[in-house]
Amino acid sequence: MEYFEEIQDRVILIGVQADRGDDMEESLDELGELAATAGAAVAGRIIQNREAVHPGTYIGKGKIEEVKGLLYALDANGVICDDELSPAQMNNLERELECKVMDRTLLILDIFAKRAVTSEGKIQVELAQLRYRSARLVGLRSSLSRLGGGIGTRGPGEKKLETDRRLIRNRISALKQELSQVEKHRELIRSRRAVGNLKTAAIVGYTNAGKSTLLNTLTGASVLSEDKLFATLDPTTRLLTLDDGQQLLLTDTVGFIRKLPHNLVEAFKSTLEEAKYADYIIHVVDASNPQAEIQMHIVYETLKELGALGKKTITLFNKQDRVSGESFRDLRADHTLKISARTGEGLEEFKQLLSEILAEGQIYMERLFPYSEAGQIQLIREYGQLLSEEYTEGGIAVKARVPREIYPKVT
Template sequence: MNEQEFIKEKAILVGCQLPHISDERFSYSMAELSALTKTADGTVISTVTQKRNRADAATYIGKGKVDELMMLCEELSADILIFNDELSPSQLKALATYLDIKIIDRTQLILDIFAKRAKTREGKLQIELAQLQYSLPRLSGQGINLSRQGGGIGTRGPGETKLETDRRHIRNRIHEINLQLATVIRHRSRYRERRKKNGVLQIALVGYTNAGKSTWFNRLTAADSFEENLLFATLDPMTRKMTLPSGYSVLLSDTVGFIQDLPTTLIAAFRSTLEEVKEADLILHMIDSSHEDYQGHEATVKRLLEELEADDIPVFTIYNKRDQKRTDFIPSSGKNHIMTSAKIDGDLPVFKQAIEEFIKKELLVSYRVKIPASEGRLLAQIKSETMIKATTFHEGCEKYEVEGYILPEQNIMGELKKFM
């Protein structure tokens, strides 16, 4: 056993299946909790599940299961219990009274992963905000919980000392962070407005966590976004230039992975990250065609796009990992999709060509102009800001005939109209 494995916390996962959750969905959800635990550097040593008509108001799982967990924790020398749901402050407090072990819920686990992954100042601020908002109503239970074991899963980010200070301190810190984030968001929105004014077409790459977005983002833009087979590998928003086969340049934004039951504190905290999606002219929705619950993933992303009020933006679907796709896989998005894999040579140009064709069909309008050779500045602008199909020079009249495609609301459109 190497040192890295030695320091991993031993986790017992706890799930409660309620009547409205199908067996299949419950099974996927527990598998996802296990993957989240691995991403947070934990080792799953056991899983405890039960079916109930409703969650127990006091302890979520009921007294009998609490006793069972108590014995199991002792027998397996577990370090942490992770619940596959968001526990209420009173449930967390009651469980902490019964069980002499650190207890966290799914929301805390996701927040912890985000704290580990955040790299930029904005990302760190947003995570601290989400953690403080989550911990504020749970302070009394957390005191018992956090004093038991220092460090590890569920305690990264603001840290336990901050969580145990008084509510006023936390409220003041929340206010401070909100002021700092407002400044960051203003800067980001000015930058987006400038891009819009310059007529740069913006594309957002979205998808369920671990669908392969960052891998493709790197191939498409030659960037160095973090890519690994872990949930939430990407956290901070990243935007890079992508050049399409015609030479037309667009801006591509990588986004944080979507997930089922994404905590509301996170949707609020990462609104500016997801605003890249709302401002996009086109959404590339990437789906892992090798995952057994690919349809559930697709539905989750669509639902979250609706919540973000981004469901009116044109969507082009990419079914990724075609080299590992399931035998029963059926694409559900009609004509506007492509099957692809980052591991297959030759898929990159095909992917870029498909994006270009979709953009031409859905977002751009065609134009044909005759520009005098003396209009060098305008010709250069046409080259950099529109998608050129063909250019012909007519010597007799010393004019360039240019055919191409352009965003209808672009500033340069007014200039072109004079020469149509």
Template sequence: MEKVIITAVISEDETYASAYASLEECKSLVRTAGGTVMATTIQNRPSPDVSTYFGKGKVTEIKELVEEWGADVVVVNGELSPRQGQSLTTRTDARVIDRTQLILDIFADRARTKEGRIQVELAQLTYLLPRLRGQGHALSRLGGGIGTRGPGETKLETDRRHIQGRMDELKKDLAQIRKHRATIRHQRERQNQPQFTLVGYTNAGKTTLLNALTNEEARAEDLLFATLDPLTRGLRLPSGLSVRVSDTVGFIRGLPTTLIAAFRATLEEVADADVLLHVIDGTSHEAEAEKQTVQQLLSELGATQIPIITVLNKTENLEADSIPAVNVKRPWVYVSAKDHDNIDELLALMEKELIEQMSYYSIHIPASDGGTLHNLRQTTIIQNEVFEEETEMYKLEGYAFSDHPQIGRYKKKDNE
């Protein structure tokens, strides 16, 4: 494991609690990237120095910490300008990266699908393009490690025109991905299959909840950004309605804008959902701040009008009479995705939330039309089903989306 020194500037408008939580999160990011935190140092100042980010004395202290611990990497818990990054690199014998580059590095290491790798590479190149001066030399001198995964030194040492051309290619590939996803969404809409999407702060337990809901075994780890590539599974609600549930990449404060832009094709799963399941770690002392971070990112994605069910997770670690450290609006539910506690209550709430978007229907279906009957049992919420022997018809009462084709056809027949 590489040895890491974590550094940060705490500005005047930042509270101690917020700064401490951000530093602890940065430590988790380093561990996720495969590093070991040897020391942490902070500096209180109104704002970062425009040239070296830190003051001269702190820069000297950082250099001494690198020498003392034999550190390989210095991680700045903020975003460095190209000038600041170059200045700090020349003043230390370690690789200097910022929080954004650390997150991008983790994404590069964890991307498994072709789509994920394209999105990460585009985000990295977008971030690195204005920082190319001196990068090739630094990477050649220091070799691989945290902050160097992804495009690699060979691409960074080529000219800007080549890199810009590569970025254009990646954008075209993402455009094709978006087109493919749009086709899939259209097919899903024609099948009247509602979409639920899991959103939440990184490591809130979204993938574990997906497994609990669908009885699947998607890989879930106690690490930041354990899920990077999107995952969708089928599910039946208590009424028998067939729906789809998608997992998404976890949000985090200070999520790089380049990453949001590159992952927009994936995050469209969020904007196109019928209902969002906002998963919150109910045991986190920063649950309120994490909730607000998610809400801010949902706003950037244009998803604020989508109904949300708040899922307070990890109740296996809560005392019975404990009060959650977060304010949430209804509808919400406590669950333990790990122990499958209250999953039935969540499923019932999901169905109730869909009914709010549907219209009531009452129709008669001939017993001979088994195909339509089967379809309605899967694509609508049937609350009452009675077979009328004298007419050999099924009377169905329930809820469906207003554009359901079979409902419209049989409603017309009943009215004739």
């Protein structure tokens, strides 16, 4: 289901400025970027100031006329609304404007559909698309039954709709089953990591902040990084070995955006939850973006929604090579650093900081275990990190880091 394939659509962006604090111009800038990413050309934009979106048509009657005129004047063939439209709003607008009507959700779903690579990603996108569609079929059905008139009368086309709905329902449950298989596999991987005593850090941030670039620079990974929204959909995990030998798993994943469609959050739960199961959060901010403050806010809101708040957080103000003099603060983070994932600036300090954080709660020990006490080394393996072991005449010389609670048992 890709909406912008064959012809290049020329679209008009429509936003409703509901309360004064909202930043509709910026939100529409971003909607425009999303449209471009999906392959549509933006012909113009219209913002309506009203108390709330119109329940029936998203924008008011007068504005609809204005949009009609603009469609004609700009030779556009579609509109994209900045919020998720209800089924009724979408139908009504389509009827009134006689053009293609899309919303932010459809657009993001479309981009995700183009970007999905792994089977998990593809299943998740299809699930989100079907849920979005099935909600709309329900709406359509009820409006058709109204047309049907008397009790028990079937509206025109209703039979077909019922078939469609059943097909969609079946497909959804098949996909859900597939997805739960994939999720089981992911859980297995997670538990294996836990056994290896490796800590994990999730790299989170607004889309296009530089998360994948950071992972690539730090670990030599080759995650696609592009100046596009949602370049990464599938989580990638790499092992980072720090200068002092400590190790940490870094996971790069899908970026956040304002008004991330609910259906997507649902479908991508297992992907997004990488942050929830991580020990630490690495929050990458594009400090060169004028919207950085708001983007940070949205990232925290999303983390809250995912139940991933309250972890030790390092905020990295990225793209310093493009910033002149601006300085941000992030009071919610435990640590902040300025870096450039592209030039490598600040990354040594970052790794140093990771070493310190990993060492917290751990005690470094060097000890010669007599062979009779070799069993204790097993304890270290299980709960701590065995940095080296050397078999000597007097016993086994061990260098290790162990959790504070374990330390008394191995000394």
